[in-house]
Structures are given as structure tokens and as C-alpha cells.
Amino acid sequence: MTRHLARLGISGIRTVILDIEGTVTPIAFVKEVLFPYAAEHLPEFVRANHADDAIKALLDDAREAAGDPTLDLDQTIAALLRWIDEDRKVTALKTLQGMVWKHGYTSGAYRAPVFDDAVVRMRQWFTRRIRLFIYSSGSVEAQKLLFAHTDHGDLRPLLSGYFDTTLGPKKERTSYLKLAREVRRPATSLLFLSDSAEELDAARETGINAVRLVRPGEVERGSSHLEVESFLALQL
Template identity: 50%
Template structure:
């Protein structure tokens, strides 16, 4: 099958899970209090702090209360949009300052380049914010790979286990479901996409239990 578009997950798919859990998340958690206290008046930060207060149902919440709530969400690995946005801002500074580079599996970097060169449109769908996605690929171990991608999707389009999210992605892509391939390591995400007729492949890099979808051990095994 020749697909016109490929939508890829990041964590556990293009990127090792431990990069997020052992590098990005701890860095954001460590930097977050000072980052917020120093930049709470900046427009992009203030907008996210307002969103946090709304979610807390505490419109007058102090910065300390907001920081405590954000740290609790980080500890619980909650997919909260303003948290993801603030993490993205912190990671942007970290990347720019050279504190780390974005981990990519070599097979992912090589095959994404090959598929894009053959005319396949590439998209990312991750629970991390669009900015966080772009930062990882812009500052990757293999240089700036953002020119490869035609678009990015995050939790603003919906949760990754919700069928409606993939319906919205299809509406954006304007391709028939059968011409779109979604690649992820999470069975529940693939289940949601496949219910709309989207083709799927499950990446099994770290011993994940396979579901009912075609499986691949790396990007070289994916038929595009």
C-alpha cells in the first residue's frame, strides 16, 4: 500500500521513552518554579497561568499554589494542555542553551527522511505540545528535521485514545483514511484510529505487548 500521509507518535515510537521520563520531565520540574516566578508577567506565560487557575477553579490562586498544582500534575503524568505549554517553554530554553538534544532512534530519522523524499506527507501527533514536538525535531541528535514535517497535532485536537481526535486529524489532512498510516507504540491509540479506517502499525521497541495491529521493531520494518 502506498500511503499519502504518515502520522507518527513520538514517545516510544521515534524517541526512547526514557528521554522524556529521565531527561525532559525532570528538567521541567526542576526549572518550573523559578521559570514561573521570573516570567509570570510575560504574555505567553501569563496566559497559561490563567488557564491553570481556571482548571483549579481558583481565579485568585497564588503563584505558589499554581506551582504546587503543576508539580502535582507532572508527578501524575497528567496530559494538561497549559502544563504542556509551560513545559514546552522551559524545554525551549534548555534546548537553546545546549543542556540536551532531542533523542531520535537512527532508524526513525533515516526513514522519515526517505519517506518525505518520496512524497509522503509527514505529521506528528503527540500528547506533548506542538512547540515541544518542534523543539525535539529542531534540536535532534540528527540536526534540524522540522523541514520534513507538514504539520503537528497535540492534545488541543483531543486525547490520543479518542476516536474524535483522529476524525479531526482526517478532516485536516483531507485524505481518505485508507491513505493515512498512524504509527504508535500504544495499542489504545491505534485502536481509536483504526475504527475510522486509518491504517496502523504498532512499534514494539521495549517489549510492549502486541495488540491486533501490524507490528514493527523499528522504522525499517514499516511498509509505507
């Protein structure tokens, strides 16, 4: 059933904020393709590039996140791999993962599967000059790589910008206050789409409109948010 948001009291939407995992791409792509690829190739990448100033700074950030600035290179790599297994949202890890994933995308090792319904609506909204932004725990670089290499082609022209955890944690209210300031729109004119009820809770506290994607087989129904199984169920 199509949900006409204006009839539900949600009107004047001119900006849509999109989560990635479980919202525009299947969770399995990240869990079963990207994470294993990073786990396999990250150690070699870090060892080959650890003297680079940018990589050195990221490794220092990782040591700080681990709570031990004295960790040697092997111990730091071990911490990074552990965080991959635990799906930890550590900014240094996400940035390093993005660097490793770049090789996977550009070499043709994989393409990002994007839900057909998401692409249909994104193209329609773009045509109507509704701005589209991404807010994901993955680094901005990783986000751009993903949307440049999808099974629907390069989707970057549809997007007005990208945000990652340098903005702030996705489950904290203050992150969404910053987001609204960054896109220069009132919170009430923004719509955030995510599969995470906790992220949506934080967004809604700021006045941002929130709708939960419950893809079949991806997440369970049951939250205080409007829930839909497809972008096609939303009519702005």
C-alpha cells in the same frame, strides 16, 4: 522481518502520522531528561514571567484544569509539578513545559535522541513525497524544538506539520476525525504509528491505518494491532 503493508491490505499510504515518545524517541528521554529539567526550572520560569499576558492565560487555564480558579501562584506551581510527576496531559502544562525546554535545547543542555531506523525511513518517505506529520501530547512548540535539536541534526524539513492536544485527546476517536480533515486526506490513506494501543484503537475506529511500535525494553507486546520493533520493518 519487513512487513510489506500492501500485502497486508494496507495500500495507497501518502501520509504518515507519527507519535514521538516510544515511537521516534526513547521513552527514557522524556521521563529521565525532559520531565526532570522542566520540574527543576518551571517554578523559576513561572515566577519570573507570571505577569506576562500569555503566561497569565496559561496559569488561568491550569487553575481551571485543577478545578479551583482561586489557586494562588505557589499553589498553581505545585499543581503543575504534581502533573509532571503524574505525566498528566494538561494542555497548559505542556505549553509551559515547551517554553522551559526551549532554554534547555538552545543552551545545549541536551539533544533529542531519535531512533536511527526512524530517521532512515522518514528521509526515504520524504524523498518519495509521502507527507509526515507529528501528533503528540507535547505542545507544537515543544515538538518543533525537539526535531530542531536531535542527535541527527535538524529534522524539521522532513515534516509537513504538527498536532498536539489542542486537536483533542489522543485516545479519543473524534481527534483522529479532526486530524484527517486537517491533513485533507481520506482516513484510509493515512498511517498512524504509535507505541500506544489505546491511541491506535481510537485512530483505527476512524478508518486510519494503525501500526504499533514495540521498541525492545520500551513497551510490552500484545495488542490487536500489527506490531513491529523498527521502522525498517515497514515497507510502504
